Amino acid sequence: MGLEIKKLFREDPPSKSQAVERLRLVLIHDRAKVSSGLMEVLREEIIKAISKYVEIDEEQMDIELNSTEKQAELVANIPVVKVRRVLD
Amino acid sequence: MAGRVIVVTSGKGGVGKTTTVANIGTGLALRKKKVVMIDADIGLRNLDVVMGLENRIVFDIIDAAEKVCRLRQALIKDKRFDNLFLLPAAQTRNKDAISLKQMKELVDELKAEFDYVIIDCPAGIEHGFDNAISVATEAIIVTNPEVSAVRDADRIIGLLQAKEIYEPMLVLNRLRPDMIKNGDMMDVDDINDILAINLLGIIPDDEEIIISTNKGEPAILNHHSKAGEAFRNIVARIEGESVPFMSINAEPGIFGRFWKMLSGK
Numbered sequence: 001m002g003l004e005i006k007k008l009f010r011e012d013p014p015s016k017s018q019a020v021e022r023l024r025l026v027l028i029h030d031r032a033k034v035s036s037g038l039m040e041v042l043r044e045e046i047i048k049a050i051s052k053y054v055e056i057d058e059e060q061m062d063i064e065l066n067s068t069e070k071q072a073e074l075v076a077n078i079p080v081v082k083v084r085r086v087l088d
Numbered sequence: 089m090a091g092r093v094i095v096v097t098s099g100k101g102g103v104g105k106t107t108t109v110a111n112i113g114t115g116l117a118l119r120k121k122k123v124v125m126i127d128a129d130i131g132l133r134n135l136d137v138v139m140g141l142e143n144r145i146v147f148d149i150i151d152a153a154e155k156v157c158r159l160r161q162a163l164i165k166d167k168r169f170d171n172l173f174l175l176p177a178a179q180t181r182n183k184d185a186i187s188l189k190q191m192k193e194l195v196d197e198l199k200a201e202f203d204y205v206i207i208d209c210p211a212g213i214e215h216g217f218d219n220a221i222s223v224a225t226e227a228i229i230v231t232n233p234e235v236s237a238v239r240d241a242d243r244i245i246g247l248l249q250a251k252e253i254y255e256p257m258l259v260l261n262r263l264r265p266d267m268i269k270n271g272d273m274m275d276v277d278d279i280n281d282i283l284a285i286n287l288l289g290i291i292p293d294d295e296e297i298i299i300s301t302n303k304g305e306p307a308i309l310n311h312h313s314k315a316g317e318a319f320r321n322i323v324a325r326i327e328g329e330s331v332p333f334m335s336i337n338a339e340p341g342i343f344g345r346f347w348k349m350l351s352g353k
Contacts, residue, residue, distance in 0.1 A: 014271025019235050020278050026235075027242050027282065034246050 021070075028072040032065050039063065046076065055082040091122075091199040094206050094326075095224035097248075099240030101211030103232045104261040107297060107307075109208040110138045111316075112228075114306040115323030117172035121203040124163065126195075127177035128220040129210040130185055136176050140167060140304020150178040153190035159197055168309070173202075183216030188223075195223040213247060221248060227256040228288060233263055233274040242283060257288035259322065264293045265336050276336065289322035290333055291315050 032038055043063050050056055057079040064075045096109045106129075113125040126149065127135040136142045147162040152175065159175075166172035175194070178185065198205050209220040221227065227248050231241040241258075248256050260279055267273035276290055296313035300306060307316040308323070314334075321331045 016268075016271050016274050016278065019274050020282070023235050023238055023282055026239060030239065030243060031246070034243065 025067055025072055029065060029067065039065070042074075046078075050078065053084055053086060054080045055084065057081050091202045092204050092226060093195055093199055093224045094204065094226045094228060095209050095220050096206065096228045096230060097209035097217065097221060097244055098211065098230045098237070099213065099244040100231075100237045103230050103237050104259075104291075104297075105211075105230050106134045106138050106208055107301065108228065108230050108259055108261070108319075109135060109206050110306045111308040111319040112323055112326065113172060113204075113206050114139075114166075114169070115308045115319055116204050116206075116326070117166065117169040118308070119323065119327065120171065122171045122201070123204045123206065124173040124175060124198050124202045126175045126198075126205065126207045128191075128207050128216060129183075130177045130216060131179065131182045132210070133177040133179045135174060135208050136164070137304060138301055139174060139306070141174055141176075142304075145176050148176045148178040149194070150181050150185050153186050153194060159194060183210060183214065186219065188219050191219045191223050213243070217247075221251050221253065224253065227253045228259055229256050229285070230259045230261055231279070231283075232261055233268075233279060238274070238279055238282060245283065245285060256285055258283060258285050259288050260290045262293040263290055263336050268336060276333070287333070288325055289318055290336060291318040291322075292334070292336060 043061070046063070047056065047058060047061070060077075060079045062077040066073050066075050096105050096112070098105050106127075109125055113123050116123045125135060125139075127133055128149070129135075130149065133148075136145060141164050144164050147157040149162065151157045152159045152162040163173040163175055166174065175198075195205055195207075207220050207224055210216040229241050229244055229248075231237045245256060248254075258279075260276060263276070264273055268275045276287070280287060292314045294307070294313055294315035296307050296310060297315050300310060300313070300316075306319075307313045308319040310316045318334055321334065324331045
């Protein structure tokens with residue numbers, strides 16, 4: 001009973017939304033790590049797309065999956081060597 | 089026609105794999121199917137006690153694999169059903185005691201004779217797990233509505249894909265309607281969204297499961313058990329029937345019951 005009354009007045013969001021949020025984040029990282037091919041394929045596809053417009057230094061390029069408390073982010077650091085002249 | 093070989097797995101221990109195997113095996117036997125359950129958890133034999141067959145074991149899976157006895161001699165016939173058998177795990181050896189080749193030979197021999205071969209997979213993702221999933225063509229993943237169990241289930245889905253089992257079925261065990269209602273437990277939709285695999289069944293948390301394990305009688309035989317009902321639905325779905333999912337609603341509290349009485353609903 002005490003528990004139920006406390007729940008009526010509680011200010012925290014229900015704990016299940018924390019469970020869902022935390023799982024979502026942790027699985028982003030788990031899945032990326034387990035399929036180690038994923039980051040490699042992603043890297044190559046990004047190089048292919050960008051190279052149409054700019055010349056990049058593939059050696060120095062760096063892609064990482066980072067996360068904060070609230071979200072996961074894909075961080076790419078891609079040094080540009082030269083910008084191509086895009087045809088009109 | 090060769091029988092179906094289904095592995096029941098979870099990654100995390102203690103989520104209800106063995107109980108699920110015992111109930112599904114018994115449920116299929118109730119439907120007159122010829123069923124054998126393999127306890128692949130070598131060194132941690134459990135399925136025998138859940139089935140109430142612990143006093144009948146003479147030979148085990150290692151004896152059969154090493155040809156100390158014939159496979160037939162290692163099979164324990166169930167107390168209740170003539171068409172239900174258990175191949176017990178060895179208790180004194182460890183999970184490396186059986187090779188993949190031996191496991192394949194055993195399962196090939198069994199599936200030629202039985203309609204269903206249900207494998208109780210060890211927890212973890214080591215050798216014993218690998219053997220169990222490598223010989224199966226279908227998989228049932230058991231999980232609880234807890235972050236750790238769901239995370240492990242996700243990992244298992246990936247590992248099953250690597251063994252070309254692309255459509256595992258999910259059993260969501262130990263749901264607590266009261267906690268779901270209060271927003272303190274992930275519900276079926278939350279977990280379905282996250283794992284995105286076919287749902288085979290949802291099982292409410294039920295004290296009858298502990299009582300049935302105490303007695304060594306699977307809950308599926310108990311018509312007063314909610315979990316037993318959930319398992320009967322699961323077995324029907326395995327057999328290709330379409331059965332609506334049980335609704336996981338909290339029983340009305342004291343005010344709800346009072347209101348029901350007043351309103352006559």
